[in-house]
Amino acid sequence: MNHWSIDIVRQHGFDLWCWVCLGAAVMLVAYALTRRLWTAAAGWLATIIIFGVVGGTIGILAVPPLHSAFIGLGWTFMVLCVLAVAFYLNLVPQLGRARTATLLILRIAALALLVPMLFEPVLKYQSRPPPQRPLIFMIDASGSMSFPDLPNGPTRIQSVWQTLQPQLTRIYENFVPQFFTFSTGSQALKKPDDLPTVVADGKATDLAGAVRGAAAASPRQDAVVMLISDGVDNVSPNVVEAIRSAARRVSM
Numbered sequence: 001m002n003h004w005s006i007d008i009v010r011q012h013g014f015d016l017w018c019w020v021c022l023g024a025a026v027m028l029v030a031y032a033l034t035r036r037l038w039t040a041a042a043g044w045l046a047t048i049i050i051f052g053v054v055g056g057t058i059g060i061l062a063v064p065p066l067h068s069a070f071i072g073l074g075w076t077f078m079v080l081c082v083l084a085v086a087f088y089l090n091l092v093p094q095l096g097r098a099r100t101a102t103l104l105i106l107r108i109a110a111l112a113l114l115v116p117m118l119f120e121p122v123l124k125y126q127s128r129p130p131p132q133r134p135l136i137f138m139i140d141a142s143g144s145m146s147f148p149d150l151p152n153g154p155t156r157i158q159s160v161w162q163t164l165q166p167q168l169t170r171i172y173e174n175f176v177p178q179f180f181t182f183s184t185g186s187q188a189l190k191k192p193d194d195l196p197t198v199v200a201d202g203k204a205t206d207l208a209g210a211v212r213g214a215a216a217a218s219p220r221q222d223a224v225v226m227l228i229s230d231g232v233d234n235v236s237p238n239v240v241e242a243i244r245s246a247a248r249r250v251s252m
Contacts, residue, residue, distance in 0.1 A: 008069035009120040017072040017118065018061055024079045025057040031086050046086070053082050069119060077115045081108055134218040135175035137164075137192075138210040140229035142183040145200035156230050161195045168192060175224070178217055182206065184235065186213035207233035208242030215248050225250045 011017045028050045037043035037050070060066045060075055088104045095103070145157040154162060171177050179189040183202020186209070189195060207229060214225040225248050233239040243250055 003126055005124045007122045007124060008073065009122055011072055011119045012069050013067045017076045021057045021076055021079050022061065024083045025054045028083060028086060029054055049082065053079055073115065073119045077111060080111050080115065084108060084111065131173065131175050133175050134220055134223040135171065135177045135226060136214040136217055136223060137177060137179045137226045137228065138186065138214050139181050139195065140205060141181035141198055141200045142202035142205045143200060144230055155200065157198060157200045158196060160228055164192065180213065182210040182213065186210055204235050205229060205231045205233055206235040208236035208239050211243045211248065211250055221247065223248055227252045
């Protein structure tokens with residue numbers, strides 16, 4: 001199984017990026033106050049944006065759970081972009097709108113390269129061979145598995161599914177699973193999701209027969225048999241010897 005992931009090497013917690021954002025926020029406040037932006041035409045919008053960025057910076061710095069590297073990367077880039085826009089707006093009378101827009105785009109592109117360098121993100125590719133080892137589940141479907149352990153609770157076979165379902169992802173990552181129900185014989189399930197629909201009405205519990213069925217399902221000697229039952233074998237005269245003769249690792 002192969003998958004890509006991104007990790008950030010630096011700038012975790014209250015690190016350099018926090019001070020960069022704080023310094024940029026102070027510069028934005030100073031710019032808004034000295035230029036008295038709210039008095040200019042449409043300056044109220046710039047004032048709202050600047051103080052929104054400043055308030056967001058203070059909020060992020062004040063809440064430790066937000067001191068994550070990925071939040072820091074995105075917020076640092078945004079704050080510096082707002083600072084760049086505020087700086088280049090002052091150059092419009094001297095340079096004109098076209099030149100100012102070109103310079104601003106180049107500056108934002110430079111920030112898009114420089115800010116990630118500050119955080120040092122790492123792109124990882126992990127490759128692992130697909131699982132080979134069989135894991136064979138033999139689930140008791142005798143009549144006793146149709147009873148609940150608690151009043152108005154799930155039946156025992158339903159409890160097996162409730163326990164098994166959250167583990168399926170890990171099981172498929174590490175094993176090649178097969179699922180069977182058994183009582184006096186075994187029956188394969190097409191998929192584990194079929195387990196909740198199984199009617200537990202078997203007449204006996206043949207543990208030794210279940211293990212022999214698991215051994216027949218996989219010829220590999222390293223196969224693991226997971227035997228799930230609520231009772232004792234009431235069919236085979238010598239369960240221990242029968243299981244030993246199957247030459248498989250059995251967990252119950």
